[in-house]
Amino acid sequence: MKVFAIGFGITMLFTATSVVQAASYNFQTVQYPTDPTFTQLLGINNAGTIAGFHGAAIASGFTLTLPNSFTNQNYPNSVQTMVTAINNAGSTAGIYMDSGGTTHGYTDIGSVFKTVDDPNHPVFNQALGINDANTTVGYFALDKAQGVMGQSAYSQSNGVFTSINALLPSNNNSQAVGINNAGNIVGFYLPASGPITSVGFLDQNGVIITLDPFGSTNTQALGINNQGEIVGFYTDAGGVQHGYTDIGGVFASFDPAGSVNTTINGVNDLGQLVGFYNDVNGNVIGFAATPTPEPASFALLGAGLLGLAGMLRRRRT
Numbered sequence: 001m002k003v004f005a006i007g008f009g010i011t012m013l014f015t016a017t018s019v020v021q022a023a024s025y026n027f028q029t030v031q032y033p034t035d036p037t038f039t040q041l042l043g044i045n046n047a048g049t050i051a052g053f054h055g056a057a058i059a060s061g062f063t064l065t066l067p068n069s070f071t072n073q074n075y076p077n078s079v080q081t082m083v084t085a086i087n088n089a090g091s092t093a094g095i096y097m098d099s100g101g102t103t104h105g106y107t108d109i110g111s112v113f114k115t116v117d118d119p120n121h122p123v124f125n126q127a128l129g130i131n132d133a134n135t136t137v138g139y140f141a142l143d144k145a146q147g148v149m150g151q152s153a154y155s156q157s158n159g160v161f162t163s164i165n166a167l168l169p170s171n172n173n174s175q176a177v178g179i180n181n182a183g184n185i186v187g188f189y190l191p192a193s194g195p196i197t198s199v200g201f202l203d204q205n206g207v208i209i210t211l212d213p214f215g216s217t218n219t220q221a222l223g224i225n226n227q228g229e230i231v232g233f234y235t236d237a238g239g240v241q242h243g244y245t246d247i248g249g250v251f252a253s254f255d256p257a258g259s260v261n262t263t264i265n266g267v268n269d270l271g272q273l274v275g276f277y278n279d280v281n282g283n284v285i286g287f288a289a290t291p292t293p294e295p296a297s298f299a300l301l302g303a304g305l306l307g308l309a310g311m312l313r314r315r316r317t
Contacts, residue, residue, distance in 0.1 A: 025273070027256060028066065030286035039286040041274035043085040043092075043129075043223070043266040050274055051086040051094070051266070052286060061094055066288060075106050075113055085130045085178070085266070093130040093138075105138050118154065118161045129178040129185075129223075133157070137176035137185055151175060153187050165189075167208050168201060176203075178223040178230075178266075186211075186221035186230055200232055213244050213251035221246075223266040231264040231273060243275055256287055 032039045032054035041064070043051040050064040061073045061083035074081040075096035085093040091109040093116070098104065105116035105127030116136055117125040124141035135157045142150045153164040153176035164185065165174050174189035185203040200211030200221030211221050216234035218241075223231045230246040241261035243254035255262050259277035266274045273289040 024292050025289035026292050027287060027289045029256075030064065030066075030068075030288060032062070032070065032286075033068070037283045040082075040276040040284060041265065041286040041288060042083065044268045044272055044274045044288070045086045045088045045090070046268050046270060047088070047090075048268075048272065049086055049090060050288065051083040051092055052274075053082040055080075056284070063090075063092065073108065075104075084126075084128045085136075087130050087132045087134070089132060091130060091134060093127040093136050095126045095128075105136070107134065107136060109134055116156060118156075120161075121152070126175075127156075128176065131179045131181050131183075133181065135179060135183070137179045137187070139175040139187075153185075153189070155179065155183075155185060164203060167203060167206060169199075169208070169210070174201075177221065180224045180226045180228070182226065184224055184228065186224045186232070188220040188232075197235070200230075202230065211246065213246065214253075222264065225267045225269050225271075227269060227271075229267050229271065231267045231275075233261075233263045243273075243277075245273070254289075256289075 030039055030041060035054040038056040039054045041050050041052040048066060052064060053059045053061045059080040059082050061081035062070045063073055063083060063086065064070050073083050078096035079099055080097040081094060083092050083094040091107065093107050096104055096106055103124050103126065105125040107114050107116055107127065116127045118140045121140040121143055123143050127136045127138040129137040135155060137155050139151045139153050142152055151173040153174035154161050155176060164176055168174055168189045170189060170192045174187060176185050176187040178186045188198045188200050190198060197218035198220055200219040202209040202211060202221065212219050213234050216236060218235035221230050221232040233241050233243050235241050243262040243264035245252050245254060254264060256277055258279055260280060262277040264273050264275040271291040276284055276286045279285055
C-alpha cells in the first residue's frame with residue numbers, strides 16, 4: 001500500500017539542461033524488525049526522529065530513532081494508523097482508520113491525540129504534514145452528495161481549514177503533503193487533461209510554482225525543509241520512478257542501489273532524507289540518507305547512489 005496515490009501532470013518549460021554533480025550521502029536501509037517486507041519512512045525532524053509505518057495489509061505507525069529504536073504510535077481505538085510527519089517538538093501528524101472503515105487525519109501534540117477532519121467534508125481526510133507551529137496540511141475528499149467529486153489539498157491551523165485547490169492551474173484533484181515554518185506548502189495535483197499523470201507544486205504564500213523535474217510524466221512534491229529544499233519522486237519516460245531533491249531549482253535524481261522504484265518523502269534542515277523503495281522482490285524498504293562532505297566520486301560508490309541533475313525554471317501561475 002502506498003499512502004500518496006492520485007494521478008496527475010503538466011508540461012513544464014526548461015531554460016537549460018546540464019549534468020551536475022549530485023550530493024553524496026551516507027545511506028541506511030530500515031526494515032521494521034517483525035515486518036521486514038514493508039516499511040515506509042515519511043518524515044524526519046532536526047533531531048533525526050523519523051515518522052513512518054509498517055504493514056502492507058494492516059498499517060501500524062511508529063516513530064524511529066536510528067539505527068533501530070522504534071516507538072509504536074497508533075491512534076487510540078483505531079484499526080490502522082500511519083504516522084506521516086513529525087515536527088521539531090516531536091509532534092506528529094498522520095492518518096487512521098476507525099472501526100467503521102472511515103479514514104481520518106490526526107495530530108499527536110504533547111501526547112494528546114486529536115482528529116483533524118474538515119467538518120464540511122467528513123467522508124475522507126488525511127493529515128500529511130506538520131510544521132513547528134502545528135499547522136497541518138493534507139487533503140479531504142469532496143463529497144459526491146454535495147455535487148462535487150475529487151480531492152482538495154488543504155492547510156489547517158487551529159481548526160480552520162483553507163482549501164488550496166482554487167490556487168492551482170487545474171482545480172480538480174490535489175494533495176498537500178509538506179509544510180515548512182514559513183508556511184510554504186508542497187504537494188501535487190491532477191491536470192484537467194493531457195498525458196501527464198501528476199504535477200508537483202510549491203505554494204509560496206498563495207503564489208503557485210509548478211515542479212516537473214526532467215520533463216517527467218508524473219511528479220509529486222512530498223516534503224520541504226526550512227531552507228526550501230524540496231523532495232519527492234518523478235516517473236521517467238520508461239515508467240521508472242525515481243526520488244529527487246530540488247535545491248534552489250536544481251533537481252537531482254536519487255536511487256538507492258538495488259531499488260526498482262524510489263520515493264523521498266521527508267527532508268530536515270540538515271538535508272537528511274527519508275523515504276522508501278521497492279526492491280527486485282517487491283519488498284518495500286525504508287531508507288535514511290545523510291549528506292556527507294566526502295568527494296562525491298567515493299561517496300557515491302560507498303552509498304550506492306546514482307545522480308543526474310538538471311536545471312529547471314519553475315513556472316509561476
